[in-house]
Amino acid sequence: MTSRERVQMALNHQEADRVPIDLGGLAMSSMYIETYKKVLDYFGIREEIQLVDQFQRSVKISKKVNERFHGDTWLVCPKWKPWIEVSKDHYIDEWGIKYFASPDSLYWHMIEHPLSNATIETLDEYHWPDPHDPFRMEGLEEEVKRIYEDTDYAIIFGGFGFKGDLFDMPCRLRSHTNFYMDLLLNEEFINALLEKFVDYWTSLAEATLKPIGKYVTAVSFNDDMGSQSGPLMSPEVYRKLIKPRQREVYAKIRECAPQAKLVLHSCGSVYKFIRDFIEIGIDALNPIQLTAKDMSDTDRLKKEFGDKLTFWGGGCDTHKILPHGTVADIREEVKRRIKDLAPGGGFVFTPVHNIQPDVSPENICALYDAAYEFGNYPIV
């Protein structure tokens, strides 16, 4: 059985030969660059490292590393414009968001949001990135065709060049605090801003996904809507303001790649939104953030939603077990999650998020080796 068939079967809620493994098929199922360097050293592999996401500093997983870990997926992503350094440790992206990173920090900190002072009157002055910029498609068709013909990976379209979010990205443009307050105090502004985002993401799908849609097994996009302890907004606010726009964008994505399944990445405690996700056409949810509220009981999640939703992730806790556990702890966790989530298909194995530099190469081997070992159907 090929990787592509294995992932397709999982997404169709069928048991393949084994549970498919995703390493780097999404922008959030990869490794942080320092982690990846350690893994390459561990195996004595020399290769040029390519970032797939500048914000998260996660990498493109090479074929060699994917083979070692029995990975079944391959991410293809429209090109994104690298950030421009505006002064020491300060960068600006194509949206006009300014970032800071001190030399010893792992991540970027947003310090300027282009719409933080915008009003409904000034919203039109904002200069949107151009979804039709031919730069975004450079080399994409050739790459997809090559991966499709020369390998049997399941091709996942998405990543940093196609985020598709109607909550997270608007927050970044507006600043989180302002956007959160707008949800309750400034509905007119929210509606105007989100309509523009719908236009942007649907145009981007049209420009970048449509030409290659037929090669794609799944399309992934993001919208982080959960915190550690609960949803980031009330289900009522979500259903009124965010969900209708997601529905519109996801419908366009489906139109651009009719045979592809839709994978939504939404971190944190999103239990209260899962029914809504299914209703607006989401086929698979990434991840299950196992330490977040209402997300730890994978047996319950599978029973409640498993007939309609594929779980793409939740294969191992990344807060405690993956960085701090022993090899035995990791094996036990992976076995448990596979037992809960894999029966009947509908599960793609990946942990919770990009693997951080506090995880040892030994633990990373234990993680994917356990998935390979315990993922054989029928699950026992």
Added chain:
Amino acid sequence: MLNSIYDNVIKGDLESVKEGVTQALAAGHGSSDILNTAMIPAMQEVGRRFENEECYIPEMLISARAMHGGLEVLRPHLAKADVEPVGKVVLGTVKGDLHDIGKNLVGMLLEGAGFDVVDLGVNVSPEKFIEAIRQHKPDFVGLSALLTTTIPAMQATIDAFKDVGVRDQTIVMVGGAPVNQAFADKIGADIYAPNAASAAKKARAMLKRI
């Protein structure tokens, strides 16, 4: 009159809170009375609702904003009447970590609970915390971190407090997604709170015990 201030803080109606506080002062209500019988209980109720998932971060933010607006009107009157804040807190996200939404919420809820809050921002070195302890003499120091890779900096910060002899001068609170009670105990923190509302509640309870 105080009831409507209470209701409007919960609703997050900034203008009505400011107006209500102004009117209550004009009607002869004491500043301390307005703070302690209307505004602080309102934020406590918002915290309670947040913990029970009856409201969410957006609702909490607009309430905190209304509270803050009301406090601005009230503050000169509190100073005139020599009303002291219930306590002082120094807050910051530890070195190497740049996340601040959770920390900011904790600051807002502590302010809503009557504390004077000094926010040191993100990527705060142990030295900067120590300097702030010496300068502000806070009852509490709150350390925040989001990442598994940065929570070790909490331990390093507490160790640095011990090294220079300021650890016993303040109560150390910790919080953030990868932090839990066991970790807080291990690194020698005094309080762990799983969310902003609980941080404010625990800080007040701790002060009552002292």
